[in-house]
Amino acid sequence: MVLVLAVLAGVAVGHYAQGPAPAPAPVSAAWSVPANLDVGAVTAKVSPALVNIEVQLGLDGGGAxxxxxxxxxxxxxxxxNHVVEGAATVRATDVGNGRAYDAAVLGYDRSHDIAVLKLDGASGLIPAQLGDSAKVVAGDGVVALGNAGGLGGKPIVSPGRVTALGQTITASDETTGASETLTDLIQVDADIQSGDSGGSLADAQGRVIGVDTASGAGYQFDEGARAHEGYAIPINQAAAIAAEIVAGRSSSTVHIGPSAFLGLTVVDGGNGQGALIKSLVAGGPAAKVGLKPDLLVVAIDGQPVQSATALIRVMDTHHPGDKLKITVAGQGGRQATATVVPENGPVG
Structure with missing residues (x-):
C-alpha cells in the first residue's frame, strides 16, 4: 500500500511521499458516520480557526x-513541517476573517512533522479549541477539515470515525531518499486529501484532537464497500512541540529560527557511506569553497554523516552564519575538509 502526506505540491522536491506502509488496522464495515455527529455544528465551530497556506518553494520553484x-x-x-519544508515564502489566509497574511516559520520539528508559523500583523483571530487526544478511542466520530485540493476558501469537510490508535508510518523524500518515521498516529476513515495537511481533526464537540497529516487511497471491505484511510498527529503531542517552538527552546529535534542553507542537493550515497552531492547552487556557500557534484559528504564538524537523512538532521542543529567543517570523500576514498558558512535559505 502506498500512502501520501496530505500536502499539495507543484513539484516533488522537498516534500514527502509516503509508503510502503503496514496494512491499515481492520475497520468494521458497519462503521459509518455516527448518527449523533452533527457535522454542520462541528464545521461551524472549527472552520473559523483554520488558515489556508500557500507556499512558494525555493530552489526549484513551484508551490505547495x-x-x-x-x-x-x-x-x-x-x-x-512538510507543508512549509523548502519554502522561500509562506502566505496564509485566515478562514475566519478572509484576510491574507505573510507568515514566518518560527521553528519546526522534522521528526514529528510539526511547524509553527507567525502571521505578520494578525490580531483578533479565532483560536481553535484543543481537545485531549489521550481520551480518543476507536469508534469515536470525527470530522477532518482542511484545504483539500489547495482551492482555498471554506474548508472541505470529511466526517468519519477513528479506526485505530498508535499507528506508525514512514515518509520518504522521493528526491533525496531521506526518510522520517511518524509514530503514535490516529488512524481514521475520513477522506483526508492532498492540501489537508496541517488541518484539524475534530471530535463531535468541535475540539481539535489531531493534525491531519497523511492519506491513503482507500481499501476494500470483504463485501466490496470502499473505506478511506487517513492519519493525524495527536493534538497533545503536536501542542507540546508547538509550545517548545513558541518558547524558542531548541532541542535534538526542534529547530528554532532560519534554516542553515548550504546550497547543495544530496541523495543517499548507499551502504551508509555518506550523502552524495548531486548539484550545487551557483554562488552558494558550498560552491564558493569548491565542493563539486559526486563528492560524498561523510562528516560535519567531525560528526559522521552516513546518509542524506543524517545530513539533514545535522543541519537542523545549525543556523545561518555557523562555521562548519565539512569533510568530503572523492574517488578512491580520499578525503578533504572545507569550512563552509551557511546562509539563510529555504525552510528546512
Whole structure:
C-alpha cells in the first residue's frame, strides 16, 4: 500500500511521499458516520480557526498548499513541517476573517512533522479549541477539515470515525531518499486529501484532537464497500512541540529560527557511506569553497554523516552564519575538509 502526506505540491522536491506502509488496522464495515455527529455544528465551530497556506518553494520553484490551525488571536499557527519544508515564502489566509497574511516559520520539528508559523500583523483571530487526544478511542466520530485540493476558501469537510490508535508510518523524500518515521498516529476513515495537511481533526464537540497529516487511497471491505484511510498527529503531542517552538527552546529535534542553507542537493550515497552531492547552487556557500557534484559528504564538524537523512538532521542543529567543517570523500576514498558558512535559505 502506498500512502501520501496530505500536502499539495507543484513539484516533488522537498516534500514527502509516503509508503510502503503496514496494512491499515481492520475497520468494521458497519462503521459509518455516527448518527449523533452533527457535522454542520462541528464545521461551524472549527472552520473559523483554520488558515489556508500557500507556499512558494525555493530552489526549484513551484508551490505547495496546505492548512494551519490558529493557536492565538495574534496569529500563531500550527501546521505540518512538510507543508512549509523548502519554502522561500509562506502566505496564509485566515478562514475566519478572509484576510491574507505573510507568515514566518518560527521553528519546526522534522521528526514529528510539526511547524509553527507567525502571521505578520494578525490580531483578533479565532483560536481553535484543543481537545485531549489521550481520551480518543476507536469508534469515536470525527470530522477532518482542511484545504483539500489547495482551492482555498471554506474548508472541505470529511466526517468519519477513528479506526485505530498508535499507528506508525514512514515518509520518504522521493528526491533525496531521506526518510522520517511518524509514530503514535490516529488512524481514521475520513477522506483526508492532498492540501489537508496541517488541518484539524475534530471530535463531535468541535475540539481539535489531531493534525491531519497523511492519506491513503482507500481499501476494500470483504463485501466490496470502499473505506478511506487517513492519519493525524495527536493534538497533545503536536501542542507540546508547538509550545517548545513558541518558547524558542531548541532541542535534538526542534529547530528554532532560519534554516542553515548550504546550497547543495544530496541523495543517499548507499551502504551508509555518506550523502552524495548531486548539484550545487551557483554562488552558494558550498560552491564558493569548491565542493563539486559526486563528492560524498561523510562528516560535519567531525560528526559522521552516513546518509542524506543524517545530513539533514545535522543541519537542523545549525543556523545561518555557523562555521562548519565539512569533510568530503572523492574517488578512491580520499578525503578533504572545507569550512563552509551557511546562509539563510529555504525552510528546512
Amino acid at each position: 498548499a496546505g492548512t494551519g490551525i490558529v493557536l492565538s488571536p495574534d496569529g500563531l499557527v500550527l501546521t505540518n
